Amino acid sequence: MKHQLATDLVHAARQGATAGGWHVPPIDLSTTYPTPNPAEASASLDAFVEGQASAANPVYSRLHNGTVRHFETAMAKLEGCEDAVAFASGMAAISALILAAGGSGNKHIVAVRPVYGGSDHLLSCGLLGNQVSWVEADQVAAAIRPDTALVMVETPANPTLKLVDIAAIVAQAGEVPVAVDSTFATPVLQQPIKHGAALVIHSATKFLGGHGDVLSGVVACSQDWAARLRQVRILTGANLHPLGAYLLIRGLATLRLRVLAAQANALELAGRLSAHPLVDRVYFPGMSGSAAQRCLFQRQMSGPGSVLAFTLRGDALAAETLIAGLQLITPAVSLGSVDTLIQRPAGLTHRIVDAEALAGSGVSPNLLRLSVGIEYLEDLWADLEQAMSKAIEPTHLAA
Ligand SMILES: *Cc1c(COP(=O)(O)O)cnc(C)c1O
Secondary structure, three states, X not given: OOOOHHHHHHHOOOHHHHHOOXXXXXXXXXXXXXXXXXXXXHHHHHHHHOOOOOOOOOOEOOOOOHHHHHHHHHHHHHHOOOEEEEEOOHHHHHHHHHHHHHOOOOOEEEEEOOOOHHHHHHHHHOOXXXXXXXEOHHHHHXXXXXXXXXXXXXXXXXXXXXXXXXXXXXXXXXXXXXXXXXXXXXXXXXXXXXXXXXXXXXXXXXOOOOOOOOOOEEEEEOHHHHHHHHHHHHHHOOOOOHHHHHHHHHHHHOHHHHHHHHHHHHHHHHHHHHHOOOEEEEEOOOOOOOHHHHHHHHHHOOOOOOEEEEEEOOOHHHHHXXXXXXXXXXXXXXXOOOOOEEEOOOOOOOOOOOHHHHHHOOOOOOEEEEEOOOOOHHHHHHHHHHHHHHHOOHHHOOO
16 A cells, blocks of 8 residues: 555554564664575575575675665655665765766766765765766756766755756756765655656765764665665675664654754744844755746755755854854754754865865855754754854954
8 A cells, every 4th residue: 555655754664574573673783694504595695696685594794684674675665766775874875876887887977066075075086986077957968978877966955955956957867877865855855766866865864864873875776776786785895784774764753753843943044044134145945046946946845954054244254153152053064963053064064075166066165054953943043143143243244
């Protein structure tokens, strides 16, 4: 039977557990599994090496882990895909994707900025043997070469919240598969597969875990892609730890509630910040940007989420002074947790991105990124207001 997402979030990871007689998927910490039947063990190993998700014997936990598999099955369902493959971090997921895509011998990737700083650096530095063409969203078709293995975009993009039109990218990419980093949206607000994407990436460290206590990444995709990703995961040893998988399964059950509560806070804060005399600009899906961006928001997302960015009428020092003056909101990288976090991308998350590219994609030195949590709204606003008033002294005002 087909259910609504709100139901699937609670039940999808439990279904396999129920079949095994559990109410909650168990945490399986074994690293190895007894192999009393050698022929069965050999056949199982062969199956994993071919990229299969499971076999009669798990053999070794780098090849398969039951707790992780429950999380993957749930993610496949939530993203509307055949399968999903989980990793030890978002960067491990993206690395595996680059390696899996390059396995065909085609090493060229087309990507649209801005993306998460780590992804930008990984694609640009060529560590994994790939080449990259960074293009504007409407220049993807022109950048496709015979050896292009993948098109990669992130929407909403980190940290400017700029949206990329997934369907338009897919149309330009033709035969080339499109991967969408949907970390900021979660399956609650956006399902890239419906717009034609082949692969959906999440840093599960963020909203999916949601409590700041698990590092993980996941790629939702077809069975074919999943098999290639698992082959890479086995060889590079990038499997997710079962405790992490357990925490993610627990996180999924409340994902929709958390996303909607944080979004309600963010919507109100975005409005108040826009109206504040010391604030220069606010970046928030559906609110900022061109008419085309707002129209795309309506088509592609069911809500703006809870990450916003803003600039003060001041320089980078004013931005840092604001952060230093906060008493409740935590200065920290990462996002998507139940608590509110703030950071200056040019100083931290996007520090490793080429400076010119950074400025070109709108990441100014005084830009602040705020990941809004589920605290009481007025407590958050009071903290921001008092810190802003301390941050803006005449010396900090931009000329
Ligand atoms: C954090 C993040 C990543 C990297 O994920 P990790 O879990 O930190 O490795 C990738 N993409 C986006 C959009 C992110 O926010």
